[in-house]
Amino acid sequence: MDFNFSQVVGLIETLYSNTLAAGQVVQVQSQLQQFQKHQGSLQVADQLLDPRNNYSLECQFFGALTYTVQLNQIFSTWGAVVDDESDIDDDETLKGATGTDDTRNMVDQLTLRQLSHLNNLLTQHFVHRQPNLFVIKKVFSNLSLVYCHNFHNWTNPLLSFLGTQDDPSISSLRLSVANIEHHLQASLAGSAQKLQLVLLFSQIIIEDILKNNTMSDHLDQQLHTCLRKEVFVVTEFFVNYSMNLVIEKLNNNNNNNNNNNNNNNNNNNNNTPKLSNDNNQLLADAVRCYTAWTSYISFSYLNSTEKFIIDPTLNLLIKFLLCHQTSDQLINDSDSIFVVIEFLTNLLETNANLLNNSFKQTINDLIFKDWGMNYLNFLNGSGDDDLIENEKSVQDFAKLVISYFELDMVRISKLLVDDSCSYIFQALMKLTAFPGTPILDEEISRDFIEFWLETSDTLIDDTDSLLILLKTTENLQLFKKNFKTLLELLGKTYWTKVQLPLANQTSMKMIKGQYKDEYFSYRRDVGDLFDSMYVIIKDSIFKFLFDNIINNLNVTSLTLQNASEVEASVFLINCMCSNFSEGNVPDEIFGMLVHLFSFHRNEEINFLKIGLITNNSYLMNTTVSFLSSINFFYKSEQGLGFLNEILDYLFNLLSLSIQSKELPGKFQFIVARAIASICSQCRTFLASSLFKFEPLLFNVINSIDFKAFTREKVINSVSFIIQGIKNPQTQGEYIVKLLQLINDQSTKIFSEIKSGRVNNNHDLNILLDYLVSLLDCVLQIARGMQLPEESVIFYNDEERQLVDNFWIADNLGIHSMILQIISGFSLDPELTNIFITNHNNGESLGVTDGSVKINYHNLVTEKCCEIFRAGLCEDINGPFVFADNQIIIDYVLSKFEDTKNRIDVDKPHSSMTLSIGYLFGLLETFVSANYRKLSKEAVTNCIITIFVMNPQLLNSDVDLFTNALQFLNKVIEKKPDLLFYISDNSANYFATILESCMVVLKQSNEKFVIKTVVKFWCNLITLRAGTRENQEYITRIFIDEQFGQKLTNVTFSALLKSTRSNYEIYCDIVRNMIGKYPLQFKQWANNALILINNQRVSNGKKALPDIRQLISKLYLTKGTRKVNMVIKDFWLAANGLMDI
Template sequence: MENIQVPTSLPEVEQLIHELYKPNPADRITHIQDVLQRLQRSPQGWQLAQGLLARPGDNIKFFGALTIIVKLNTERLPDDDARSVLQTLITWLINSLQDGSGPVVVRKLCSALVTYFIHYSHTWVKCVRHIIHCLDLNASVPVDDVRDVAPIEHLVQALEPRKFLAASWFAAALAEETEKVDTKSTKHIGLHEHVLGNADDVASLMASALKPVGGATSIQSQKEAIHCLQAWFVYAQRTLKQPLIQNLQALVQPTIRCLLVDNLYEITVELLTDTLGNWQQFFTRDHYDSLYALFESPWAQQRYHDLVGGDFEFDSVQFGLFMLAFGDAQVVEMMDATDARAQSFLAGLAGLLTAQGHPAADDKIFVPALEFWAAFVENLVDTLFSKSTENLPWGKPPLSQVMQVVSYSWQKIQYPPLSVYNSWDSTEKAGFGDARKDVADFLQSVYTISGMPLISLFVDLVLQALAKSAWTELEAACFCLGALSDCASEGTSYDDALTKVFGSALFDLLRQGQDVVPMRARQTCLYLIERYSDYFVRHADFLPAALNLLFSAVGHRHLALPSSKSINTLCSSCRSLLTSEVGAFLEQYDSLRSNPEFDSLAEERVVGAIASIIQTIPDGASKSNAIRRLLILVGVDVDNSLRLKSSEAGALINPDDPMVSRAFDVSQRPTAPVLADDTSLQLAIRALRCLASIAKGLQAPVDLDAGDDDIQTARNTDLEQVHVDIMGILMRLKDLFSGNSEVVDVICAVLRAGLSETEPGPFVFPPLMVTGLITSSWNNRVATVVNTASAFVSSLNAGRYKQHIAPTLGQLLPWVFNLLHQLPEPESDPELSQYGIEFAQRVLARHPEILMSQASDMLEFVFLFAIKLLNGSEPLPKAAATEFWTTFITAKSDDQNTQATLNIAMSHLGPQLCQCLVQNIGGRASRSELDKLSDPLKKLVVQHVHAQKWLEAALNDPAFPSDKVSTGEKALFLKKVMSLRGARATNQVVRDFWLACRGSNFTYAS
């Protein structure tokens, strides 16, 4: 990078500033900024600023003003020198107004003056009045002269437009910058008192501009006054000082009148909307009355008409948001049925949901309006909480308005014609989808008040749409009815209403295909079946029709996902009712496998559904036979995968080959010949995913009690053969494809599925089998396998497997430790390091005698490995190491030899562990790690007599990472930790010490 010399003359500085604004490489710009900042902070910075402000060019002057700000923020001046700077600053401001400097310079000088005020407010108490006085005289005059000036109103009215803008910019910056200064700090009490002392003058400045006067210059002044007012509203809300609030409240009425001026509308409506939304208490009753009158005026009625008619330009939508903010501020009045004016306005808010166009794609007010109504209903729920909802006056406002909104919302979320929908971009489509979800949430809120009538409403709408073949209406009504399924899930009180839908001609119509019912309506109707699966448990007579419909749809690529999800949910919920039909399900699945449109995810759900039915078959032989039939079907893909894998290198398969259809879903299916290797891999993944889904489906819905620890399971030769067959599939596919991460993940998912089971099953493998698979060779994602090994070890604590713990861990521990030993550095594979140490920690917690019986060199490696992780920077391995050491410190064993080994290990490792903990607590750790690091520290001081000696040595070690704490502070920290004896308060002591070691400026912003 080019070396930039520090300028030694003003022209050289100017040249460097010009370079800053030219297109240059980022590193050069950064270097220029560094050089200029050094100049600004130098003792010559004041002279530099003065010289730059006297030169032509806005960029040069701007940098001069910026230099003043830097100097004011970094140097403390005596009061007399400060007053001199103030006079000079005001002179520069006046000169900039006369010499044609741009607004960027004037604004920066105003910012510099505000910076001066923040640091020296006691020398410039009446800053606003003084600025206006100086602008009026066109000269910088002593601060004390303001005592004898004419009334401020006269001075403001006499200001030229450009001078008025400067005064407004200064007043706005005064509020914006001082609002950032902590109002609760005693250090800044004087500053904020001085700010408040200028409130009258600021109010006079703004009031003068808000008077209706014609002309472009007047409009500009009014805009700046409103911007200034916005800044002071924010400041007033932060300070909540009544005199200031009253000054600002007096400006609300003239501000409201500005809405009627086209050129002021946008900035004014934004101000009022924000304030109504954030600070309703600011407005008085008179203000609200004026706003009601405004909304009833012809001006507002025309804007409302334009918005509802489809005008979604920015200013039109802003009017709608203004209405919603007002409604939110008046929510109590809106809930009062006797307040006619409020109810009339509430009807207008409901009408916003009737605006022309589709939500998000066209209609930009629908979603904000629905958010208002959702909040309104929540308030109604709170109000009606203690009342019965059975006899509510739904025919009267505000409840009638709520039901009107329900009607409007249902109509608004109907899909447009396909040609219109396809013309939308992805953002518009996503926005429309989100709007539908918002309606679903809204309906669930309304349900808490209405209950059954809302269900009945949408049942009737479904039936009406069916009767007239109104498919978009049917889709929307089914969507809304489905959204209420969680609300209606308890009890049978809604079954009669639902029977009207599921006992109608709906299923027959849906089976007739897309020529009768459009695709989207069919999708939503299938989703409706899944949402009300509990209904079919109670009404098995409707179950065959529902399942026949779903299976007829699952082979269609556009219906596969909703129908397969419904099949899975329905079969899982109704499994005990369907065991006699398992043969028919297997035949359906066998038939579907030859369908080239049968989606892989849909297949996973279908086989999982069939497995859940098989799980409930009471007869062991019938269950085994059904499982075998299901596995044979999945095994076809395995055999094809293995056969393709044995093809010659580079062998290709035609895209119309049935195996390609099985390997690739329609959306990813190749159109040109594809490598046999790629097809083989995809077939393997599909088969494995089906196995994982079958394993999940075969899990008992509720875990059974394993019973006595000594329970023994009778030998089942059929089950043993199933274990051998499945494990054979896993081993073969692992050997061929474990270089693929997805294959490894799914194999581990298959193993995990059986770990939580307490009864024998096809995927509850013997521990020796699982151990053999885990400790075999893997080409990728071995960390995932180690994590699975941890879950496997935890599962062995079940009674009938306890005899396998020692031999299993005897194989797994060396395997895990060897994997860690192969790492170049502990953090070179953070995931493997984390899972490896977590594995060791779990064994240590439950079986310390097995861990400590490992080879001494391997134990030494693991302990040092955990020390390195604790001293590292990777958060997850570090957290795992912290947990390991917490467990190690507290480890106990009934075996005397094991306990003696633990004690010896602790005496050797204790100093290193303390050194590591102190290094972290002394500043190396991140703040988020401190609570976790406190755990082993607390255990140490309670468990080990040498803890104080070890910690003291670590604190006084030359390698301690911070020089910001004294020896006395370290000793005090240790004393506090030891006296707390592991209490929770230790965490705060650790945080305080860490913060002191980092430095006092390393604190979160309050």
């Protein structure tokens, strides 16, 4: 395709006009890309880059980009000679790797042309004030590209850049550091801009090399050498020269300000560049350039033999910082100081291997002695109005401090036993305690949390190492004492930090709004820190926190500051108490808790009342969380007397949360969960208090106003207490009351719904939600009645016999009541229709935004299955343990038939199939728990009904089939005899099941389905729990009835078509077949692979790799995990892929 100049310019202007549609943009880009590869494109590029032609900046950039394309084309064949020759000497290799004479000459000319363009662009930029820096950077990048490939011929691009400004000839490309002084002194005269440009060019070169380090190893070392001897020498000169200029100017200004040596400037060399009053830009450019170089230097240490000396430059950076002693100096150069601190931090974090011990000590002195403390005092002492602005500077300084210590955390232990180093820890604490509310005003204290955590963990983990480091036991003891003192001070600092600013409405609004997640994440991190510190400071931090609560209670009236301090103390106590358990709580903690709950116990202001008095939801929330984390206390002799009082308080809060519109909605959830936790853990101590719950139980069951979760948790809590009663008669009486209340209320609602008196969907959904919650209450009773441990542990022999006999007799008819409720909810046809045609808005699942819509029928089925499931794993009879296994089987089959008849199998993934999945889940648990007592006839009836009589239903939904197969897997794992009984009386029913499983194995792509069906076949092959007759039966099916061959065919077919992430799943079948049928599988595999290969070839696909070799390799593995590697190689080869 031919191009003319005006056409190219038009396309460029059109491309950047933002007027093209997406398809047109692609078309224009394609045309321009073709042009850039065209032989004559550089002539057009030269015209575009010439500022005198007044083309747009977009055209200029396109011209530079065209050079990039052409250079890449040239360098793509640059090393062709090396590839073609293998026995030439090193000189020839080097010649080939750097192009022919003609191409080298051409590259030299292109380099000069770009340098010439660069000079013109710089004139346009600095003289005519054109904003073309992005074009300049692109030309620099092109020159960097040339240097990376042509460094043998063009050794010093930085000097060439300067040299061509005076002598734009080929000789400027041959400049090296041997001529450095002459060229630098001449080229730098009077211009700080040239300094900045050379620094920018050097930075681009080294960043490009790091980004595109794709040279061969042979050239890499030579490139490293050239960089060190040429480019780095010039760069270092310019960096140091720039910093010396800035430092000299600072010193002169300081002297002038002190009226000393006013004529210093007259002594400056006339060649010294004139700096503006702002030092920031030149220093920033120098530091940015050197940052890139330190990254490269660190890289080169690992990839070359070149060694760089960077100490002179680093010392200049320190010298620059030390020039700033007064507030005015620190203010004027704050941006430059930030740049240097950021550089030093990055150096410590990522390239600390470049630093010697001497410089590390220099950083220590800088940070912690006069300059660092002066700088920190300046930032902290600017007044409240400047805190937010200064916070960024302090945060950067803090990061430098943290990075320095993280080089050697154990070193802190030596500092702690050296009194002369106390100033270091004063500085650390001052930084940690930077004023302001965390996250809102400052993030420094957050940065230090991880540091203090690591310090704490490092220094407590290895006493032996510390003893070696500190040399004497006296020093070790001194360290422990000082470290404890430090952490106590740290604890008080962070205690202040986590106090909610309750009195500041603006701050609280921000905490509740945009900063909510971040702020409370900060508090959790502080809690983790206290948990870690507790190992060292033990009860002293508890004493401080408990004393604070007591002091705040010992007042005549409560303020928001009292509430804030108490909330912070309770929050941190809770963080530490949550990891306590019975047997590992110090006696001192029990004493403090007793004092806390006893203090002003019968007066107006006490611990349990402070949240209510201040009406502060945060304090009440934190208090509730704390109360639910000290179950160890309630079960102790000291705490038992407070248990009922605390539960009364929690139930009072629960009632308050229902009545109050000011408390957040989730507060009910928190309180109800706390009550359930306490009742679960302390059930055996609460039996005598059950009578107090009866009015509440009546309300939560009969009132529709309670949130579903609250209702269910209250019932669950009471059920825990009922379970803790050792007398089954008393247990039964309480359960009857609960079930009767639920049954009466649900029956009443059933009647109301069936009568048609509910006029709109909103009211109907409210009633249906309420019904589901009532059914869930039955489930919560079932879960609460589960034994917390094995019956032989919970009961003595006499109690166990009494309980077992009581529930077998079931004179109170509790089992019948439960079945009546389940039947009413789940098997009533009219009610089922209502459940099916309406959807829950998610509240029953704890979702309140309406994002979840679930069919009520599925919810009810799930709850009923869970009620049955609750008693299946108990090892003693109980209210939810049904001795007659047929009860559960009858329910499953009845519900299955009813649901099946309501499903349209022509509509896959019907929402109704979810209910059947719950039934299969119940059967799976049922078999797992009762397989020893199950009759073959009962299981046979189930399997025939599900698998044989309803294949269309199962095949309509792969998820449903997977659920059914999981049940079948459980039968095979536990008692396969139950499954094979089918074959004796049911003709080919088992073969029908196998055929269905074969189809799923062949067609499924979902990983969880493949895993389930593969597990089925592996269980069937191995039959670990099978009898000898079972083994013989399966062998007959696999060999005589050809299912072994069929399975092998399907397995290899599915395996070869599977994705990379799935093929390994099928290997389990191969491994088990080799182990179980070693003689037959060899032939089965050969037949299967030949069949698959023939089909592939006839379809025009690539033939399979050597089949015999595959089978030989498989048999060498002897069915071990090595099969997977053999299959992997075969799968890759068959699919034309390579291992990565």
